[in-house]
Amino acid sequence: MKKVLAIAAGSVLAACGGGDSTEVSGDPFCQAVLPRVAAYMEQARSQHPTPSDPRYGGTVVIGSIGEVADGLNSAISADHSSTQHQQFVGLMTLVNYDAQLNAQPYLAESWEISEDGRAITFHIRQDVYWHDGERTDANDVAFTYEVVTDPLTAFPNAAFWDHYVKEPEGVEVIDDFTVRISLEPHSEFLDPFRTLGILPEHLLRDVPHDQLAQHPFGEQCPVGNGPFVFVEHRSQDRWVFEANPAFPAALGGRPFVDRYVYRIIPEQTTLLTELLTENIDVYLAPRPDQAQQILDDPNLELLAYTFRNYVFVGWNSRKPQLSDARVRRAITMATNREEIVQAILLGYGTVANSGVPPFHWAYDDENVPTLAYDPTAARALLDEAGWRDRDGDGVRESADGTRLSFSIKYNTGNQQRQDVAEIMQAQLAQVGIEARPQVVEWATLLQQINTPTLRDFDGVVMGWVTEFKLNDMDLFHSARIDQPYAWVGTHNPEIDRLLEQLSVTVDREEAKEVWREYQAAIVEEQPYTYFYFPDRLDGVNRRVRGAVMDARGEWLNIKDWYIDPASR
Amino acid sequence: MTKYLLRRLLGAVPLVLGIATIVFFAVNLAPGDPTLYFLSPGMTQEVVEQTRINFGLDQPVHVRYARWLGAMLTGDFGYSFSHSRPVLDVLADFLPNTLLLSACALGVAFFFGILVGTYQAVRQYSLSDSAFSVVLLFFYSMPSFWLALMLILTLSLFARNVWEWPIWFPASGMTSTEYDFLSFGGQVRDRIAHLVLPTLSLALVLTAGIARYMRGSMLEVIRQDYVRTARAKGLSERVVVFKHALRNALLPIITLVGLYIPVLFGGTVFIETIFAWPGMGRTIVEAINTRDYPLVMAGSFFFASMVVAANLIADVLYAVVDPRIRYE
């Protein structure tokens, strides 16, 4: 017995030293750069002392189930958490959006668009410094642009640059703080610069572009120029940042909080408990059924807002049962989506009819006809399309005997998607359609739907997160039909035309008209049965003041958050 | 004895290699392409192919196997796609955390299991014996993850918010966010506080099993002649039970050490997920989901090795405790 205790004690002590999984040790790049950051920060702290405002100070802790998968390497990340940290925490983007989704200056002090609309000239701020002391300048912007437009890098959102002129001609450094980028006129052309964090050229210029994904800069020692400075990353455990004293005063100066910690907690019950016991200040994306407990707790508040992701069922139009748009429309009409929102999301969501979020300027639900829940009309439409129950088994067949029966796949680990599939099954049965929910492991499912030669599915429950620049080209344009994301195999000339027109229409008012037509065409085509835009929920401890969260992101104004001094 | 150990060690080598091979082929032949994990709209086929080449996934399976095996024998376990770090670094980060948790759970489980089982045997048929049996059966039947959630709710949430106890435990993590600013004593206390709930979740289930075995073993031993001899020598009941009887009763319990270690590793996945414990179990499961082949293979290899080692330790313990085995 004593022996066992001794071993246990020994392990505790041993792990005391080795328990922190800081990823610094080992990589020469990190070992070289982090001391410079530390030195510069020392200096910055003495040059920019903290103002005596009582709002300064404290640590804010955000808890979430996901890791910041790609860290601050904006050249290779598509993950939501990562892009948010790049935009608002560690790096800086050229522009930010305001609440009306109009671009405002950030790293770019100002910009001009040429007469013909084929060039933007950005003027970079001159008072922004990388956390190791180097000044941020036009070379950084040019470098970042080159990297993300180079196919070798495999920038995940390559669609951003569809209408941009790729490197090397696409970008030109005019002087230290001026850079010109060439493009073809297209809609929402500034949106990519809202999300793209600018990378330090002086640190990464020698890295071959195809090796950027593996570079330790992203997750082990990111050096940024944003309001927060990277301190440490313990894999699967936490990220720690501290306030950057050298952040430009014109942009608000250093953040109020001294430290920001991001904790990864993979279990939602545990997250809720940590929020309720005030171990974390913010719980990102609680489940709808947890919302009530947050509302009930006087120390917490629940933020709820419509976000940019939507859930849908995609129909493989290559399959005979699903090739007729009338069948697809009937399916949607036979589904009570309003009820589903209430049941699955407890009301925290909005029914979707297309990929345009309700808060978006292109959104139009007044002038665009939608498919309301109407089983009778659904049955009529199915009859019209030639699907009748000829043998009385409750399931319709076509004239040649094909049964209107198909599977709806969804991935493991997502209760909401399972619910969608199962509710559809029940509701479609009412109109004589046999839908079989089928669960598939995530990576396997991705392979089944993404592989152009495979497309092994009938219906699939999926979700998309959109940017503010809406672009369904990869999803529905027939020219992309052999690319991974053309799951549904849409081949509709009208939609092709509208998509093309939308991509080049710059003026929003003009675009609104086209969007109206597009949304109507989508309803007509029904490549997806769109379900809902779930509300984004966040549980926030009331000691955190000034937090604004909306469709632009959760970390939107984290540099302006402050901790109530009384509770520190 | 050394010959015996050597023989066992040599026998373990092909065993572990065999497991590694099976793991390799199971993972690599499973459906699902790791590059798809990195897909986003706008990625062209060329880009996907490039990514695939970047990760070395364009070679046929047997070539990859040979290269992997060769590298492994020189200590190079490859590069983890999902962590963007060498696999060995990833293991070095997470393995000690899992070992810590497992060691604590085993320690607690064996300590209390042996104690309770002995007590039950000595007080057979008493009220406390029956009461313990009921309680132990309850814990034995509980899945560890359910137990974990219940412990969080009671000892973390309710204890603090509802019952307002002076002591309550953190629901997750290995250390608190303020850990770096604590004194040494504060840090030790912090670590222990974070260890309590996960250890209990794992240990309570094991304790029940061990107590049960211990009770049975002890009951048998207590009836033995040499126990009667010990009493006849005038030794106090405590010495009779804890010196003479216990050591003999421990023999079957040692078997459990070898058996429970793999059980423990399996159980840690749930516990690590629920308590946000940055451990190996969780890491491997995620690696499987993202088809991070090098990490899955290295992790499985290490787990298999540790199981083999655990059984080896059990064999050594046998010889230590029972002189009859030593001289065979």
Add this chain to the structure above:
Amino acid sequence: MTQHEAAGAAKSAAKSAAKSAASSAATAAANSAAPSAAQSAARSAANSAAQSTEVEPLLAVRDLRAWFLTDQGVAKAVDGISFAVREGETLGIVGESGCGKTVTSLAILGLLPNPPARLMDGSSVSFRGQELVGAEEKRLRALRGNEISMIFQEPMSSLNPVFTVGDQIAETLRLHRRMDRKAAHGEAVRLLDEVGIPEPGRRVDEYPHQLSGGMRQRVMIAMAIACAPKLLIADEPTTALDVTIQAQILELLAELRRAHGMAVMLITHDLGVVAEVCDRVIVMYAGQIVESGTVEDIFVRPAHPYTRGLLASLPSVGTPGRRLASIPGTVPSPLHWPEGCRFRARCPSAGEGCERAQELVALGDGRAARCWRVGT
């Protein structure tokens, strides 16, 4: 046999030339149902001498009743027995299995498991004037292994397999004599030598499984005499051993008895052993003493029908080919002792008057028998 065993056999054979016949245990006893006259005469003389003085006995058991309270009822394993052991005397307790002799020995040391066994009110066990029944556990523990020692039947399993024999012997010494580890170890070696184990310096650090049965019993004996007890209770010490080893062990016991002036209470079902070693004998049946007396009394002039039956059932070397006589029937269950004379169902002389419960009838000179026919 190993070399050591052979040597041991030679030694004891040399010592007991006279007893060579008796070495073949039961057959020897059958040969001459009485021990050699000279020996028994000497013993009887010693006993009478002891009897005639008014010395208080070392151990006095009065009306000992050890009952087991079980689910099936009360098993009256020992149902009112009284006897005494004097200093230096060897008392034999004889009986079939189930007659209560082992329970008696355990009861003396308070080693009966407390549920379900109970020593009923009125039982008395007095050792050197001290009452043991109802005494504090502490007091009893001080006596065990110290002034009263016990050795058991199965040497194979009576030693703890995970400790060396030296440790187990030393344990008693360190407990009762407060010796330190080194001194106890040295003394253990000496004891092993005394009990006739060759190479004691090596053997002392060996484990029980490395020793033969005979050697283990010697170790048990060494353990028992380590603190020079006044009384040694030996419960069937030779039953589990080879015939040749039996003789050696008995020889050893006799020697030690002489050397240390120890009283011995020898429990056995083997009359041959009794003849060998004992001064006085009590015969037990069905939880009661049915006859007591000197060895000569019992063997030459058995009074109780049961004793006679036991003697008659010994195989006789002298008359081969004769069918073994046996006592018909079996021992009754202690849960239901029969009414009246408990031996009645198996007694050849049963008849009128046997339906009453029998009292012990004193026959003078310390002899007694529980049968109303005795003395008539």
